[in-house]
Amino acid sequence: MQTFWQEKIRVGNLTFPRFIGAPLDGITDAAFRKLIREFSKDELLYTEMRHVACVANDKGAAKALYFDQSERPLSYQVAANYEKFIEQACDKILQKGVDIIDLNVGCPARNVISSGSGSALMGDLPRLQKILTCFRKKLNIPFSIKIRAGFKECNALEVAKLAQDCGVDALAIHPRLQTMAFQGRPDYALAAQVKKALSIPVFFSGGVVNFKTAQLVHEQTGVDGFLIGRGIWAKPWKFQELAAHAAGKSYTVDNQFILACAIKHFNYMLEQYGEHAVYMFRKHVPFYIRGLTDASQLRQTLISCKTPEDVLNGLTLALQ
Ligand SMILES: Cc1cc2nc3c(=O)[nH]c(=O)nc-3n(C[C@H](O)[C@H](O)[C@H](O)COP(=O)(O)O)c2cc1C
Known part of the structure; x- marks a missing residue:
């Protein structure tokens, strides 16, 4: 019998294992994803975040779209602060071939939030709604978002419901506020509330570094998928290790x-x-x-x- 850990997640027509490669700008680039694929074929991998204006721009597109089809299943992550460039960027990404397009609604970096994108969108719901609607209208492949606990204040539940109402197919939550960046204890109770409120698949991000932490997150939140971020850095074999431990087997590297x-x-x-x-x-x-x-x-x-x-x-x- 298949256990929870062996069951796959379904998003649209796509199915993939519960452990997922989180986006890490400057780390999980095409070179590293190519290496990961030598150990794991099926896991969903996010690309690093790229702004839609950069993807739409002919000069920026070559760099922003540097990836190979062998890296799929791939979720291409974009940032956007207005509707302009979304259609053009999506056309280019779709032409290249990806499995999911993901909107970043969680980046805490000053240069990103100063333009109103990333986690700043959690503080401007009318603008977020317009952007989500624009992506949904354009895309005929799964569309997901990655959020935080909130921008300055916690409103993840409201944002998650809005996203589902706008037709988003899956949602990842990194339950820390923008002000916490990547430190401090992730809010498991909040992730549990979001999971309970939504019918679409919910993924958790924050501190999942091994099977034990994934089990704890599963018990505390009931989420469907687990993003591995810093836990995969310089450990391209990580998904093999997780699958082995989930099956009760040992896995060692020298x-x-x-x-x-x-x-x-x-x-x-x-x-x-x-x-x-x-x-x-x-x-x-x-x-x-x-x-x-x-x-x-x-x-x-x-x-x-x-x-x-x-x-x-x-x-x-x-x-x-
Ligand atoms: C160096 C670095 C770069 C990151 N880049 C992105 C990014 O491009 N897009 C995104 O949604 N999150 C990004 N994140 C956040 C991670 O995807 C993840 O949500 C966060 O690190 C918590 O998970 P972890 O403890 O497994 O690393 C980044 C985090 C780090 C540390």
Whole structure:
């Protein structure tokens, strides 16, 4: 018999496992998603957030739409603060081919909320309603949103009901206020209220790092899906691990395996960004080498690398 953890979530005609790859701007890019796909084929992965104006713009579109069909099932996440550019952006995203389009209604960053997008939309419901209606009219594929507990005050329940009334197909909640950014205890009780009030699938985001935390969230909230954000950083095998633990099996990785992943990750970043990957990979280094006995010395060497060869040699040395 299938347990809760083996059952799939259905959104429109799409079905996918309960563990989902959250959007992490600057981290879960196409290079990392390509690496994740070597371990997990079916899990839904969000892209990083891109503003509709950037996607609609011919110059911005090439970068914003840099992804491969092998990354699907993919939920393409956009930001919007007005209706302009939504249609054009959707046309381009649909032409490229994705499974879901997701509107970000939760980003707390100052540069995003200052223009009225991200979590600022939770503080302006008439504007949010117009934007949701515009997407719904345009899209013939599933449309979802990702919200917070609220902007300055908690109103997730009101926003969630509004979204469902506007025809949104699924909703992810990261139950922290904008002012909390990514710290502090997520509000499980609020997520439970949202789940209870809606008939569409509800996903939870915030602190799910292993099967134990997912079980706790499930018990406390009853949500359908679990977004893994920072828990997947430098752990592209994470979904395999979660599936094994959910089936009562063990799953272990050794240093050699981890560092082989780091080398692949870096090579995929070279493909995506060219030599600039040498600098961009620096943020991932501490996460990959965490736990190694000589981690701090290794980190110093790796973050001062200037060429791809230096990075690859450094990682290879660490592997031995
Ligand atoms: C570096 C970073 C980048 C993020 N980028 C996005 C983003 O582009 N879109 C989004 O909806 N949420 C973004 N988030 C929020 C995450 O998707 C997630 O909701 C949050 O980190 C809590 O989940 P976690 O504890 O599993 O990381 C970002 C978070 C971090 C730390």
